[in-house]
Amino acid sequence: MKEQIEKVAEWIKTAKRVVVFAGAGLSTESGIPDFRSPGGVWDRYNPEDFYFQNFLASETSREKYWQMATEMYEPMKKARPNPAHIAIGEMERLGKLDCVITQNIDGLHFKAGNSEEKVIELHGTARYVTCLNCGKRYDREEIQERLKKGVKVPDCDDCRGPLKPATISFGQSMPERETQEAYHRSSLCDLFIVIGSSLVVQPAASMPLVAKKNGAKLVIINRDPTPYDHLADIVIHGLAGPTMARIVEEVHSVRSGGSKEISG
Ligand code: NAD
Secondary structure, three states, rough: OHHHHHHEHHHHHHHEEEEEEEEHOOOOOHHHOOOOOOOOOHOOOHHHHHHHHHHOOOOOHHHHHHHHHHHHHHHHHHHOOOOOHHHHHHHEEEEEEEEEOOOOOOOOOHHOOOOHHHEOOEEEEEEEEOOOOOOEEEHHHHHHHHHHOOOOOOOOOOOOOOEEEEEOOOOOOOHHHHHHHHHHHHOOEEEEEEEEEOOOOHHHHHHHHHHEEEEEEEEEEEOOOOOOOOOOOOEEEEOOHHHHHHHHHHHHHHHOOOOOOOOO
16 A cells, blocks of 8 residues: 555656546545445435436425435535545645546535635535526525525525526536536546546546546545456555545655655
């Protein structure tokens, strides 16, 4: 593990464009459950209740959706960035981050100091709510206040259209600009680091392949095996927080001349 960490640090140091690809596993150490681990979201909810078509179909489904979304939002709001988020924030400060392509909707990258222009939120964000009819955007807190006051299904002040958290549900179109930008950055980078993703949710999971096909080195840091481990140049089966903290510490020491030459 030590040797792999040193090698990843060396690659970060020498790479021209480093893309970090983040999944729900990046935020579990901040107390936000992922989808697929035991105790994760799919242990407690039926994925079908999150389908976009169901949200559109009936007022009853929308009510259920907002109940679940509220339950998931409260811990997200209180969550603090963990050492992995902080390490990615540090990579930006060191000038070693092209962008973070994140599947996460929790906004923790921003709390860790990453700037808006460095973060591509591929699956939207829980920080805002949008009207599905006219596109008007609301601050999430404002809408949660309405729910606390007894509103079951919030609607738009302007057009009375249905309001939904600005996250991408199953069956909902991916955001065009973010998706294109993420593919573009993946194809241009020379180092692509996956952190905390099962790499099974498409089209996001195809981005490491795009990077690899275009000549980037691929690093996967995930607690459990992923379907693309065999394609990666380095796989670290470990926890995101301690692993990323050690990598960035090593980048510092390599930068200040404290580390040895690493081959490969
Ligand atoms: P996933 O649930 O499919 O997979 C998470 C992966 O992270 C698993 O393979 C697990 O082994 C690994 N993992 C868990 N804790 C870890 C840790 N501490 N360190 C390293 N690895 C760890 O998540 P996914 O691949 O991101 O895809 C599922 C969808 O989940 C995405 O669309 C995303 O939008 C959504 N999601 C986001 C959040 C969030 O915003 N925090 C939370 C739940 C789900």
